[in-house]
């Protein structure tokens with residue numbers, strides 16, 4: 497069983513050392529820059545003097561990011577905001593055209609836009625979801641690279657792709673996402689080999705869990721997303737999940753001349769989760785109070801789906817039985833949830849709950 501105790505004390509946070517990059521005169525296009533990692537990356541590039549193109553489907557969010565970029569830009573350079581969908585070829589063509597028309601060139605392409613959506617092979621809508629996730633996470637990168645290469649060749653530019661540790665190990669329920677990201681890793685290497693002679697470098701970053709809108713974008717309520725991050729915090733050898741700026745730091749590094757000899761590389765940025773083999777929930781025992789309905793029930797089912805052993809508890813035994821059934825259905829190893837009928841306001845119930853959990857698991 498995973499020893500959580502050893503992961504909860506220390507946190508690897510940033511000290512006061514900082515690297516100062518200078519991207520003055522460079523034009524950087526970042527997809528998926530309306531939130532999360534992409535937004536942080538746009539702001540960091542703007543701060544380092546770059547001319548930045550931000551893009552996503554939500555115009556209001558892009559305007560917010562644009563404002564932040566302007567605020568930090570040393571020469572007060574306004575970001576170009578282009579509302580576009582990466583799965584639509586005509587949008588991508590318009591994005592590149594507007595970029596070239598506005599800034600005259602392209603130096604750095606950050607293929608960051610991406611999304612997940614849990615599904616299993618026997619789901620009715622599995623294949624629809626598969627096609628959609630391949631379009632967002634893989635095909636969009638392939639197409640954008642295809643139409644940007646002529647511009648990157650002129651500037652001897654580079655590309656940074658954003659993959660995931662989901663490309664490197666399975667997460668049950670995320671086959672389409674993992675497959676798309678795994679293909680993205682291979683595409684990166686193929687492009688590095690093909691474009692090296694044109695002096696274009698191509699690299700990929702594989703983040704672990706990062707606190708962004710990624711989970712809510714899949715339809716989970718923000719409270720559930722926060723809860724998941726709290727649990728992930730305890731799974732991380734470095735004691736915390738990633739923040740968008742962690743990944744943005746790596747993007748700037750790979751895009752900079754400090755990485756002039758790096759191409760075709762994967763940079764894994766996951767707080768040690770892969771090394772510790774700790775993300776599938778296989779070794780986790782998770783106790784969720786208030787899990788007979790609503791958010792608690794949904795949390796129990798999601799943890800069960802990730803392979804965890806789940807303890808569900810509340811006052812209504814019949815409801816707990818229903819949730820228990822759902823957990824069993826999605827558990828990859830068929831682990832039965834422990835159902836404990838208890839009242840959280842009664843100390844003796846809480847003591848019994850913990851005793852039963854420890855005895856059982």
Ligand SMILES: NC(=O)c1ccc[n+]([C@@H]2O[C@H](COP(=O)([O-])OP(=O)(O)OC[C@H]3O[C@@H](n4cnc5c(N)ncnc54)[C@H](OP(=O)(O)O)[C@@H]3O)[C@@H](O)[C@H]2O)c1
Nearest residue numbers: 528530531532533552553554581582610705706708709710
């Ligand atoms: N957060 C994590 O734990 C994590 C871990 C590993 C890898 N990643 C990867 O990191 C990248 C950034 O994700 P994030 O964590 O920053 O999540 P996020 O906050 O949800 O950002 C996703 C970005 O992608 C854009 N996007 C999604 N679908 C799009 C579409 N069809 N057309 C255009 N833009 C689209 C979104 O913009 P609009 O909604 O405005 O279109 C948003 O700006 C993704 O590739 C993700 O797979 C994240």
